[in-house]
């Protein structure tokens with residue numbers, strides 16, 4: 001059985017916001033087939049912009065993994081994430097054509113802008129490595145858990161949306177999230193009380209930003 005670490009304790013402590021982020025009504029509507037396709041198109045355009053801002057953040061995580069981790073395998077895990085972001089951007093472009101979403105005209109909505117600013121703040125050299133790794137894991141894990149749910153037994157996910165679900169819900173992405181979680185857990189084991197507090201706050205903030213992002217996609221903002 002997988003060892004339970006501090007992140008699992010935090011998830012238990014903040015269960016309601018964790019569930020709100022990973023079982024949001026927008027995600028549930030994909031899974032039960034009731035999704036409004038205009039919401040899906042909103043999500044697609046906004047997430048494309050998000051991913052373009054996520055790339056420099058992950059690049060900064062890569063640099064920190066090279067400089068601050070003391071474990072060469074951290075760099076390899078993050079580099080794998082960058083490689084899959086390359087595929088992700090190509091995938092978004094294909095989906096944009098398929099759904100007739102012209103990314104050049106999409107304007108980032110408030111929740112997306114806030115998320116972008118949060119990523120930029122995390123890129124500061126002041127932010128400690130365990131805090132960055134906790135945030136990085138949470139950002140990836142919410143998508144993995146959410147979209148894997150749309151592929152689990154009993155789903156009525158429309159066939160034209162299964163590609164999006166597989167992108168983050170596949171076993172390889174699950175394995176990658178588990179590797180990032182192990183890195184975060186290893187760093188947190190040796191962290192001071194102050195850094196642990198910052199990492200817990202950042203985890204909750206990511207969950208709030210993810211909820212706001214799904215809300216925005218549903219047309220809530």
Ligand SMILES: Cc1ncc(CN)c(N)n1
Pocket residue numbers: 047050051054139140143210213
């Ligand atoms: C909002 C958001 N959060 C997370 C992911 C997964 N990288 C994403 N594509 N978009």
